[in-house]
Amino acid sequence: MRNPRDKIFITCAVTGNLTTPEQTPHLPITPEEIADACLGAAEAGAAIVHIHVRDPATGKPSMELGYYRDVVERIRAKNTQLILNITTGPGGRFVPSPDEPRVAAPGTTLMVPEKRVEHIAVLKPEICTIDLNTMNSGKEVVINTPTNVRRMAKVMREAGVKPEVELFDSGDIALMNDMLADGSLTGPILCSFVMGVRYGFQPSPETVIYARNMLPADAEFTAIGIGKSSFTGVAQSYLAGGHVRVGLEDAVYLSRGTLAPSNAAMVEKARRIVEDLGAQIMTPREARELLGLPTRLSDSRVA
16 A cells, blocks of 8 residues: 655656657657757656657657757756656567568667667666567557566666666566566666556556556556546556656647647646645655655766
């Protein structure tokens, strides 16, 4: 049994990998727009920002180190305490050819695990995500084998970066617990349940409680609602003893039929929900203390 916390942190996922400019004109695309969205989310109350980057010319997802570096430097020039959580999700998608499924078709991004975390080794953010899901994703598949995620975790560990383990179904939690047992991951673990992706965890209070009860007792978790479950997910996560996440990666509407004008507006709504339920919002410094992160950044952490 976990009771709601007196204080929680908000994470804002500002652009993501799958949201498209066609879905919302407010999606940040360029490094400057992504950095500004992160800074705006921080002003609204986010202690952590989750960062993907995109090709400024096309708006499509990118893994270009230069874009990541640009975003990080822009944020750090104005805010040294905001906690940066950078993705390692891209690079695991496989699209089988229709006539020869062993052969990759266009859209496949599958690559060597170390390449997926190359930017983490260079930039050394406070946190980076690690996805443990091997699952159907739309008409394609995402592949994160136990061997490959252990190789990625090794790079994170050597870089001194704390993983946030993204969990899309209960089998992912079993893999996480095995990785904790063999030392591939070390506790206290930071993790999130991603609810609302087709063929993964479906959003409900029962899902949150079920997943939470599979975690180690000292785990810090966030239940993330995707799409229309974004803000109900905020309440469900808080009430189950977790933290919260919102942002244009996860949803594009602020309320039914109303597009969110910014990531900051989504953070403001999440903050109102949590405060109305009786909690307070952690500052970045308080979240750093909770998660065992440095309270101040040295120049080497921005290189």
